[in-house]
Amino acid sequence: MGETTGQQQTGYARSMMPFAQLEHLPRQLRRPAVRDLAWTLLSPPLLSAAPCPQRHPLAGSLWVDHPQQLEHWLRALDADDGPLQAWLATLTSRRLGMYYERLWQFALHHAPGVELLGANLAIREGGRTLGELDAVVRDRDGVHHLELAIKLYLGPEGAGTDRDGWLGPGCHDRLGNKLAHLGHHQLPMSTSAQGRARLDSLDVGALQAHVWMGGYLFYPWPTHAEPPEGANPHHLRGRWVRRPAWYTHAGDCWQPLPRHAWLAPARAEATDVWGTARFAAWLHLLPVHAPAQLLVRLVPDGTGAWQEAERVFVVPEDWPCAPAA
Numbered sequence: 034m035g036e037t038t039g040q041q042q043t044g045y046a047r048s049m050m051p052f053a054q055l056e057h058l059p060r061q062l063r064r065p066a067v068r069d070l071a072w073t074l075l076s077p078p079l080l081s082a083a084p085c086p087q088r089h090p091l092a093g094s095l096w097v098d099h100p101q102q103l104e105h106w107l108r109a110l111d112a113d114d115g116p117l118q119a120w121l122a123t124l125t126s127r128r129l130g131m132y133y134e135r136l137w138q139f140a141l142h143h144a145p146g147v148e149l150l151g152a153n154l155a156i157r158e159g160g161r162t163l164g165e166l167d168a169v170v171r172d173r174d175g176v177h178h179l180e181l182a183i184k185l186y187l188g189p190e191g192a193g194t195d196r197d198g199w200l201g202p203g204c205h206d207r208l209g210n211k212l213a214h215l216g217h218h219q220l221p222m223s224t225s226a227q228g229r230a231r232l233d234s235l236d237v238g239a240l241q242a243h244v245w246m247g248g249y250l251f252y253p254w255p256t257h258a259e260p261p262e263g264a265n266p267h268h269l270r271g272r273w274v275r276r277p278a279w280y281t282h283a284g285d286c287w288q289p290l291p292r293h294a295w296l297a298p299a300r301a302e303a304t305d306v307w308g309t310a311r312f313a314a315w316l317h318l319l320p321v322h323a324p325a326q327l328l329v330r331l332v333p334d335g336t337g338a339w340q341e342a343e344r345v346f347v348v349p350e351d352w353p354c355a356p357a358a
Contacts, residue, residue, distance in 0.1 A: 048088045049078065050267075051097045055104055059297045060340060062111045066121060071107050072297035073136045079184065079246050082263035085216035088243035090137055090179050093172025095146040106143070129292060133183035133247070134167055147172045151235055158227045166223055169237060176240040178223035180215055184208070184248040185295065186261075187273045187325075187346060193258030199250070202325035202346055204353045208261055215244050251346050254278075273346040276321070287312050290327045290344070298341040299329045306331055306339050322349050 046053070052075050059071040078087060096103040110117055120139045124131060134153070141149040147170055154166040168179040186208050189198035197209035220242040222228045232240070252258050254272040288307035290299055307315075319326065325348045331339040 047097060048092045049081065051089050051092055052100050052103060055100055058104060058107065060300070062107065063300070063338075064111050064114045065294065065297075065300075066117050067107060067111045067114050068297035068300065069132075070110070070117060070136050070140065073133060073247065074103070074107075074140055076247050076269060077265050077267045079186075079248050079250060079265060079268050080261075080263045081265040083244070083246075084212055085220055086241070086243045087245060088177065088179075088241075090141060090168070090170070090177075090181070090245055091144055091147065093147065093170075093174040093177075094144040096144055102145070127293065129295060130183055132293065133296065134181050137179075137181050138168060141168060141170055150176070150237060154231055154235075156222055156225070156227050156231055163225075163227055164219060164222050166228070166231075169223075169232070169235070169240070176237055178220070178240050178242040180219045180242070180244045182211065182215070182244065182246040182248075183296070184211065184246055185251065185327075185346075186248070187251045187348070188253060188258035188261070190253045190256045191258060193252075193260065194262050196261045196263075199261050200353055202327070202348070211246075215246075220244060249344070251344075254345075271344040271346065273325075273348055275348055275350050275352060277350050279316075279347050285309075286331045286339070287328050288331065289315065290329045292327075295327060299331065299344075300341070301331060301339045303333075303337060303339065322351075324349075325352065 055075050056077075058075060059068050062068045062071055074091065078089075080087070091097065117139060121132075121135060124135050126132075138149065138152045141147055150169040150171055151166065152168050154169065156163045156165060166178050167181045170177050170179065184201070184206075186199040186201060186206075189195075191198070193199070195209070196212060197207050199208040200206065223232065223240060223242050249269045249271055250260065250264065251271045251273040254274045255278070260268070286306060286309070288311075325346045328345050328347055329341045330343040330345075332342045334340045
């Protein structure tokens with residue numbers, strides 16, 4: 034008997050890029066939440082070498098051996114997203130990170146060969162919350178504590194390899210700080226005395242802790258920056274530009290992308306696409322010191338819809354506006 038797709042993969046590919054052959058699927062789907070779900074599961078991580086262990090949350094699922102089953106599941110949801118919408122309806126937070134975690138939890142709940150033992154497990158001591166475990170799963174490789182993060186970082190104008198130079202659009206988050214917090218606080222939480230007490234109550238024994246960080250890295254324009262240390266060569270990317278330097282080419286179709294839609298590449302029906310006059314009016318009314326705005330350039334895809342071709346953060350002239358905490 035020949036090897037399956039999953040068996041042919043190296044250990045690294047299985048743990049980091051188990052569904053590389055499905056990378057174009059999110060653009061083929063129509064429903065926004067299903068596109069976000071597909072993007073969450075199929076997009077590459079920001080880093081290939083990180084100071085803390087990384088593992089794709091579905092690396093131990095049977096979908097790895099039969100990726101066509103994952104594709105079939107996603108396409109079925111695109112035909113009827115009722116189950117996904119019902120799942121998301123219980124989400125009370127509007128934070129992008131919570132939405133991202135909820136999408137992962139939906140997938141882990143449905144993935145064959147994976148058992149979601151707990152999600153957002155609060156770790157407490159003496160009535161004080163020390164933190165929480167994003168997800169605890171059991172699969173064919175054992176039990177895993179997963180920390181899930183969605184991040185968009187803008188690179189410095191210069192070398193760029195120092196992770197501390199990569200900032201969130203609001204200037205209050207650094208890639209270096211986030212990795213340090215994951216490695217020194219969040220991942221060790223499951224092996225702390227308080228974490229073990231919480232896991233023992235769920236009858237969870239030995240486990241391994243891993244992080245999975247998806248997102249985009251944005252490079253300065255018109256200057257240049259090198260990727261941060263350990264960046265995945267296949268990471269998703271965009272550009273950032275200061276407001277006074279912003280311009281568009283004649284005929285380009287740009288429009289702002291609301292925060293809740295920052296995951297999957299944007300898709301719009303022709304009736305929802307902004308014209309150049311509407312975009313120019315929006316940009317004219319945008320306050321000079323408005324926070325960073327994520328814009329997308331849309332192009333027709335030949336089916337009547339428009340698809341994202343590029344994304345750019347437009348930032349104030351004095352960006353970065355404050356030191357990251």
